[in-house]
Amino acid sequence: MSRFATSADDLPFLFEAHHAAVGAAAGEVAAGWRVDDGDDRARTRAAALALAEAGLLGWCVPKAYGGCAPERLDVRALTLVREALGQADGLLDTAFAMQGLGSYPITLAGSPAQKARYLPGVLDGSRLGAFALTEPEAGSDVASMRCAARRDGSGWVLDGAKTFISNAGIAGQYVVFAQTDPSARGRGIAAFVVEPDDAGLGVEPLEVIAPHPIGTLRFDDVALAPDRLLAPPGEGFKLAMRTLDAFRNTVAGAALGMARRALDEAVGRAAARVQFGKPIIEQQQIGAYLAESATELDAARLLVYRAAWARDTREDRVSSEVAMGKLFATEAAQRIIDRAVQIFGGLGVTRGVPVERLYREVRALRIYEGTSEIQRVIIAAALRARVGEGGAR
Numbered sequence: 001m002s003r004f005a006t007s008a009d010d011l012p013f014l015f016e017a018h019h020a021a022v023g024a025a026a027g028e029v030a031a032g033w034r035v036d037d038g039d040d041r042a043r044t045r046a047a048a049l050a051l052a053e054a055g056l057l058g059w060c061v062p063k064a065y066g067g068c069a070p071e072r073l074d075v076r077a078l079t080l081v082r083e084a085l086g087q088a089d090g091l092l093d094t095a096f097a098m099q100g101l102g103s104y105p106i107t108l109a110g111s112p113a114q115k116a117r118y119l120p121g122v123l124d125g126s127r128l129g130a131f132a133l134t135e136p137e138a139g140s141d142v143a144s145m146r147c148a149a150r151r152d153g154s155g156w157v158l159d160g161a162k163t164f165i166s167n168a169g170i171a172g173q174y175v176v177f178a179q180t181d182p183s184a185r186g187r188g189i190a191a192f193v194v195e196p197d198d199a200g201l202g203v204e205p206l207e208v209i210a211p212h213p214i215g216t217l218r219f220d221d222v223a224l225a226p227d228r229l230l231a232p233p234g235e236g237f238k239l240a241m242r243t244l245d246a247f248r249n250t251v252a253g254a255a256l257g258m259a260r261r262a263l264d265e266a267v268g269r270a271a272a273r274v275q276f277g278k279p280i281i282e283q284q285q286i287g288a289y290l291a292e293s294a295t296e297l298d299a300a301r302l303l304v305y306r307a308a309w310a311r312d313t314r315e316d317r318v319s320s321e322v323a324m325g326k327l328f329a330t331e332a333a334q335r336i337i338d339r340a341v342q343i344f345g346g347l348g349v350t351r352g353v354p355v356e357r358l359y360r361e362v363r364a365l366r367i368y369e370g371t372s373e374i375q376r377v378i379i380a381a382a383l384r385a386r387v388g389e390g391g392a393r
C-alpha cells in the first residue's frame with residue numbers, strides 16, 4: 001500500500017467494502033505526484049489528467065452520467081480521496097475538489113443537453129470546473145451578492161464580479177450564481193454556466209500564500225443564450241447550498257490529510273534529531289506535542305467520517321454534523337501542522353520543507369466553503385432549533 005493511502009480499516013463501522021480501494025487508488029496517485037514550484041495553472045491541468053487516468057474523477061459524477069458515484073455522490077469516497085491527496089500536495093487536492101464542486105451543480109440542476117456538454121470533459125480532466133459564488137462585497141453573506149443577471153429577450157446578461165474563484169483563467173466552465181432581484185436576497189439568485197470565451201468575461205489572477213490557481217472574474221455585459229441558465233431565479237441559492245452540503249465535508253478530508261502528513265513528518269524528525277545526547281522524541285515536551293497531535297487527528301477523523309457516513313446514509317440534512325467535522329478538523333490540522341513546524345525548529349520554516357509548505361497550504365481551509373465562524377453559526381443554529389427558538393438555515 002502506498003505511503004499516502006488512506007485507511008478505512010480503522011473505522012469499519014463507518015465504511016463500506018469499496019472504500020478501502022478508493023483510498024488505496026488515491027494513495028497511488030498521491031505517491032506518484034511530483035510536488036514542485038512550477039506554474040500553478042499548468043500543474044492543475046496535469047493534476048486533473050492524472051486524477052482522470054486513475055479513475056478518481058468518476059467519484060465526482062454519478063453513474064448515470066458516466067462516472068462511478070451514486071446519484072447523491074459518495075461523500076465518504078470523496079473525503080477519503082481528498083485525505084490521500086492532501087498528504088501529498090494541496091494543489092493536487094484542489095484540482096480534484098474543483099472537478100466536483102464545479103460540476104455537481106450541473107449534475108443536480110442541468111438539462112440533459114448541459115450534462116452532455118459539460119460532464120464528459122469533467123470526467124476525462126480536459127474541462128476544469130469552477131464554482132463562482134463569492135464576490136468582493138459578499139463572502140460569508142452569500143445572499144447579499146450583487147453580480148446582476150437581467151433578462152434580455154429569451155436570454156440573459158451578466159454584469160458584476162466574482163472573486164477568489166479557484167481555477168479562474170483555466171476553467172472550461174464556470175458555474176456562476178447571480179442576482180436577479182437584490183431586494184429578494186436568496187430568493188432572487190439564479191445560476192448560469194459561463195464559458196471561457198464568452199464575450200465580456202475578464203479574468204484577473206490573484207496570488208495567495210500557497211500554490212492555487214485563483215482569481216477574480218469580471219462580467220461586462222456577458223450575453224448568455226437561454227441554454228446557459230442552470231437554475232432559475234429563486235433556485236440558485238438552494239443549488240449553491242446543496243452543492244456545499246456535499247463538498248464541505250471533503251474540505252475536512254483535505255485537512256485530515258495535511259495533518260496526517262505533518263504528524264508523520266514530525267515523528268520522523270523527532271526520532272532522527274539528536275540534541276543533548278538523545279533523539280528529541282525522548283524529550284517529554286516533544287512527546288507531549290506528538291501525543292496531542294495524534295489524539296486530535298484521531299478525534300477529527302472520527303467526526304469527519306461520522307458526518308460523511310450520515311450524509312451518505314440519511315435523507316435529512318446533516319449540516320450540523322458536517323459543520324462540526326469541518327470546524328474541528330481544519331482547526332486541529334492548523335495546530336498539528338504548527339506543532340510539526342516547532343518540532344522541526346529552524347528547518348521547519350525553510351522554504352521547500354514539507355511542513356513549511358503544509359503550514360501555508362492548510363490556512364485557507366479554515367476560510368473557504370464557510371469559515372470556522374460560519375460553521376459555529378450553523379452548529380449554534382441547530383442547537384437553537386432543538387430548543388424550539390428556530391434556526392438560521
Ligand SMILES: Cc1cc2nc3c(=O)[nH]c(=O)nc-3n(C[C@H](O)[C@H](O)[C@H](O)COP(=O)(O)OP(=O)(O)OC[C@H]3O[C@@H](n4cnc5c(N)ncnc54)[C@H](O)[C@@H]3O)c2cc1C
Nearest residue numbers: 131132133134139140164165166364367368369370371373
Ligand atoms: C484559497 C481560496 C479558494 C477559494 N475558492 C473559492 C471558489 O472557488 N469559489 C468561491 O465562490 N469562493 C471561493 N473562495 C472564497 C471563500 O469561500 C470566502 O473567502 C469565504 O466564504 C469567506 O468570505 P470572505 O473572504 O468574504 O470573508 P468575510 O465573509 O468578509 O468574513 C470575514 C471574517 O468575518 C467573519 N464573519 C462573517 N460573518 C460572520 C458571522 N455571521 N459571525 C461571525 N463571524 C463572521 C468570517 O468568519 C471571517 O473571519 C476561496 C477562498 C480562498 C481563500
